[in-house]
Amino acid sequence: MKVDIEREIQQSAEDSARRIRELLAARKVFAVNLISSPGSGKTTLIEAAIDAMRGKKRIAVIEGDIETDIDAARIRKHGVQAHQINTRSSCHIQPFLLLAALDHIDLDKTDLLFVENVGNLVCPAEVPLGEDVRIVALSVTEGDEKPLKYPLVFKTSDLLVITKTDLLPHVKFDPDRVKIAARAVNPGIEIFEISAVTGYGLPAFLRRIETLCDRKNG
Amino acid sequence: MKVDIEREIQQSAEDSARRIRELLAARKVFAVNLISSPGSGKTTLIEAAIDAMRGKKRIAVIEGDIETDIDAARIRKHGVQAHQINTRSSCHIQPFLLLAALDHIDLDKTDLLFVENVGNLVCPAEVPLGEDVRIVALSVTEGDEKPLKYPLVFKTSDLLVITKTDLLPHVKFDPDRVKIAARAVNPGIEIFEISAVTGYGLPAFLRRIETLCDRKNG
Numbered sequence: 001m002k003v004d005i006e007r008e009i010q011q012s013a014e015d016s017a018r019r020i021r022e023l024l025a026a027r028k029v030f031a032v033n034l035i036s037s038p039g040s041g042k043t044t045l046i047e048a049a050i051d052a053m054r055g056k057k058r059i060a061v062i063e064g065d066i067e068t069d070i071d072a073a074r075i076r077k078h079g080v081q082a083h084q085i086n087t088r089s090s091c092h093i094q095p096f097l098l099l100a101a102l103d104h105i106d107l108d109k110t111d112l113l114f115v116e117n118v119g120n121l122v123c124p125a126e127v128p129l130g131e132d133v134r135i136v137a138l139s140v141t142e143g144d145e146k147p148l149k150y151p152l153v154f155k156t157s158d159l160l161v162i163t164k165t166d167l168l169p170h171v172k173f174d175p176d177r178v179k180i181a182a183r184a185v186n187p188g189i190e191i192f193e194i195s196a197v198t199g200y201g202l203p204a205f206l207r208r209i210e211t212l213c214d215r216k217n218g
Numbered sequence: 219m220k221v222d223i224e225r226e227i228q229q230s231a232e233d234s235a236r237r238i239r240e241l242l243a244a245r246k247v248f249a250v251n252l253i254s255s256p257g258s259g260k261t262t263l264i265e266a267a268i269d270a271m272r273g274k275k276r277i278a279v280i281e282g283d284i285e286t287d288i289d290a291a292r293i294r295k296h297g298v299q300a301h302q303i304n305t306r307s308s309c310h311i312q313p314f315l316l317l318a319a320l321d322h323i324d325l326d327k328t329d330l331l332f333v334e335n336v337g338n339l340v341c342p343a344e345v346p347l348g349e350d351v352r353i354v355a356l357s358v359t360e361g362d363e364k365p366l367k368y369p370l371v372f373k374t375s376d377l378l379v380i381t382k383t384d385l386l387p388h389v390k391f392d393p394d395r396v397k398i399a400a401r402a403v404n405p406g407i408e409i410f411e412i413s414a415v416t417g418y419g420l421p422a423f424l425r426r427i428e429t430l431c432d433r434k435n436g
Contacts, residue, residue: 037337038255038339038360039361066367066370068363091309091338091340118340119339120338120339120341121338122284122336123309123341139257141357141359142256146256149283149284149285149286149288149337150337151284164359166388167385167389171385
């Protein structure tokens with residue numbers, strides 16, 4: 001009986017993810033599922049993308065947090081559509097919540113949708129949301145062994161973005177070690193290093209997202 | 219039917235937590251459940267406690283990670299008992315796993331047991347492990363709004379330890395803001411600020427743990 005119920009929940013999640021994928025395909029919206037620990041700089045990354053792509057891509061953002069709408073309010077200040085999901089007790093955005101959240105976004109005015117998942121390196125990795133690209137962010141303050149300890153999110157992500165490189169002089173973190181570890185679980189993962197403070201690496205990373213977006217919608 | 223199964227799982231978790239509590243009480247072991255995001259400095263904190271309390275408290279450590287035994291190996295180098303739990307797909311240490319792990323620790327030679335949970339600010343908060351004290355660690359690189367976004371872990375913790383204060387000059391983080399936010403969800407929470415790099419605040423924090431440990435076993 002337990003297995004049946006688990007299968008049913010799983011099936012329902014897959015159904016929602018498929019409906020999201022179909023909806024986004026019909027409206028030509030490219031969707032990014034952005035995953036990291038709490039405080040790795042996901043929102044800052046999205047803010048940087050909005051500012052850099054202004055006039056080129058119409059961005060919308062769906063924010064996922066257990067509680068508060070701090071992040072959606074922060075994003076709205078940049079003049080783009082934003083909607084906040086509060087997952088309450090759930091440790092990740094559930095596909096049915098994302099599907100419902102899409103009602104609050106005018107998809108006909110959206111080229112690129114960022115979905116910022118709940119800050120968590122574990123649970124969101126298990127749940128496809130119908131995204132086109134999955135990005136995992138890891139800040140240099142978190143330690144360079146993380147891909148070994150939390151393999152699934154690195155295995156299932158298309159891009160790894162190493163954030164807060166401006167802090168490298170102050171922490172023990174070897175970018176080469178993290179790259180080796182990430183490629184050990186996912187040889188095809190593309191890796192970028194950025195600092196939102198100094199701007200280092202941001203143009204290359206954002207250009208890559210634009211290219212991927214164009215490839216879908218061009 | 220679903221409700222029944224959830225209740226059964228919940229009941230089984232509570233049973234295991236109760237058995238852990240009884241076992242630790244019988245052996246006079248004081249247990250700390252240490253929770254934080256990945257990379258907030260939990261292992262470093264435990265290493266500092268081991269070194270500071272050498273000759274005063276016999277420490278043992280149970281490490282929780284999805285994969286790898288990196289942390290248990292790191293702890294063993296300090297000459298104390300350590301056992302690694304690999305939770306595989308679980309986003310937190312389950313009480314039955316901790317109960318089984320206790321078989322690998324000589325509790326008669328232990329005064330103070332650190333249980334380092336899986337790096338995750340969400341799931342571990344929901345699962346009492348029979349601990350005497352729950353400590354949440356938050357590093358200054360994670361942002362000062364975290365108690366609002368992840369209230370449960372701050373609400374259910376006895377102590378909050380703000381880590382990596384040596385990085386304060388390099389990040390946007392207002393310790394007062396995090397204290398106000400933490401106390402808004404948990405007025406009784408005790409708050410410490412430390413840097414494992416400079417040693418700032420460590421003695422007061424470790425003294426507090428010793429006092430709590432003595433109170434149980436003295």
